[in-house]
Structure formats: C-alpha cells, structure tokens
Amino acid sequence: SAVISQKPSRDICQRGTSLTIQCQVDSQVTMMFWYRQQPGQSLTLIATANQGSEATYESGFVIDKFPISRPNLTFSTLTVSNMSPEDSSIYLCSVSTENNEKLFFGSGTQLSVL
Amino acid sequence: EDQVTQSPEALRLQEGESSSLNCSYTVSGLRGLFWYRQDPGKGPEFLFTLYSAGEEKEKERLKATLTKKESFLHITAPKPEDSATYLCAVQPILTGGGNKLTFGTGTQLKVEL
Numbered sequence: 001s002a003v004i005s006q007k008p009s010r011d012i013c014q015r016g017t018s019l020t021i022q023c024q025v026d027s028q029v030t031m032m033f034w035y036r037q038q039p040g041q042s043l044t045l046i047a048t049a050n051q052g053s054e055a056t057y058e059s060g061f062v063i064d065k066f067p068i069s070r071p072n073l074t075f076s077t078l079t080v081s082n083m084s085p086e087d088s089s090i091y092l093c094s095v096s097t098e099n100n101e102k103l104f105f106g107s108g109t110q111l112s113v114l
Numbered sequence: 115e116d117q118v119t120q121s122p123e124a125l126r127l128q129e130g131e132s133s134s135l136n137c138s139y140t141v142s143g144l145r146g147l148f149w150y151r152q153d154p155g156k157g158p159e160f161l162f163t164l165y166s167a168g169e170e171k172e173k174e175r176l177k178a179t180l181t182k183k184e185s186f187l188h189i190t191a192p193k194p195e196d197s198a199t200y201l202c203a204v205q206p207i208l209t210g211g212g213n214k215l216t217f218g219t220g221t222q223l224k225v226e227l
Contacts (some may be wrong), residue, residue, distance in 0.1 A: 042220070043158070043203075101162050103148065104160060105159075107155075108157045
C-alpha cells in the first residue's frame with residue numbers, strides 16, 4: 001500500500017484567491033490523480049498527473065483553473081485558481097498500484113471559499 | 115457514459131443486524147469494480163476490487179459480490195465501528211493505461227448499539 005500525505009488538511013479562502021494543495025507519496029509512482037468531492041456528490045476525477053509530461057484533464061476541468069505540477073515521482077501539487085464559492089469541496093490526491101488494481105487516497109483537503 | 119448508482123443513500127442498523135448495500139452500474143466494458151469505506155474528514159479507504167461476475171471477496175464482516183449489472187456489499191453482524199460511507203466505483207477497460215474511476219454517491223451507514 002501507499003502512504004499519501006496531503007497539505008493543507010483544510011483551509012478557508014477568500015473569493016478570487018488561489019490555493020495550492022500538496023501531495024506527497026512515500027514511494028515512487030508513475031501516475032497521480034486529483035479528485036474533487038463536492039458536498040453530497042460523488043468523487044470526480046479532475047486530472048491525471050504524470051511525471052515529465054503535462055497533466056491530462058477530464059471534461060469540464062481546465063489547466064488555467066486547476067494547474068498541476070508533477071516535479072518528481074513522489075510529489076504533486078494542485079492549484080485551485082481564482083476561487084469562487086462553487087469551488088468549496090474536498091480535494092483528494094490518489095495513486096494507483098502498477099497494475100491499477102488498487103487506488104489509494106490521501107486524507108483530502110477541505111476547502112471553503114467565502 | 116459510465117454510471118454508478120448506489121442504494122440506499124442512508125441506512126441505519128442495529129448492532130448485529132445484517133444487511134446489504136447495492137451498487138448498480140453501467141460501463142462500456144468493466145475492468146474492475148471497487149468498494150471503498152470513507153470516514154468523515156478522511157479520504158476513501160480501499161476495501162475490495164472485483165473483476166468478473168460471480169466473484170466474491172471477504173474482509174472481516176464485509177463480503178462483496180459482483181454480477182454483470184450490480185454489486186452488493188453484505189455486512190454481517192455489524193458493529194458501531196462499521197459506521198461510515200461506503201463508496202462503489204467502476205473502472206472501464208481503457209487502452210493506453212490510465213485509471214479513471216467513476217464513483218457512486220455512496221451509502222451512509224450508521225450502526226447503533
């Protein structure tokens with residue numbers, strides 16, 4: 001299994017500002033994933049982050065709003081830019097085993113935008 | 115488009131009262147069906163992966179089963195510590211790698227003394 005640390009665990013932000021969420025894994029992984037979990041809704045994949053290449057975004061998510069960095073095989077960041085109250089959500093980092101049999105999640109970042 | 119529907123949305127059980135949670139899915143070729151447990155303020159915790167109809171997996175008081183259209187998570191003699199939200203997700207067969215899971219909205223389970 002993988003141990004995933006996310007920071008911050010929670011934050012309250014003002015409209016129009018940006019927040020960068022960090023994700024650290026205790027082992028090298030090829031792919032890291034960022035999910036969003038809005039209140040009362042299911043987890044939704046934002047993007048897949050591969051080391052050494054641009055992140056791949058899912059429909060409805062764009063790089064200008066959710067820029068992602070993946071500088072090495074154990075670390076990634078997700079930035080939520082120009083925030084609005086609609087961005088209030090839990091953001092989760094996840095990694096998979098090499099054969100994609102298991103997907104492990106970090107503890108999440110609870111974001112509230114005022 | 116892949117879809118996952120979980121029922122019931124919420125379930126309240128007495129300690130020792132066995133029950134089942136349902137996950138109905140439609141997917142363009144199933145690679146795997148996942149069950150997770152999520153406690154408040156935490157990320158989902160992996161429980162099971164099922165790959166083919168007829169497959170069953172067990173862990174303590176939990177047993178997951180899979181058919182071509184749905185999966186069940188059976189909880190036998192639950193305890194208060196089993197209280198959590200249980201999430202189901204499907205992974206489609208994709209070419210070129212990737213791990214896009216489609217999640218349901220979960221069943222919130224409360225087990226009372």
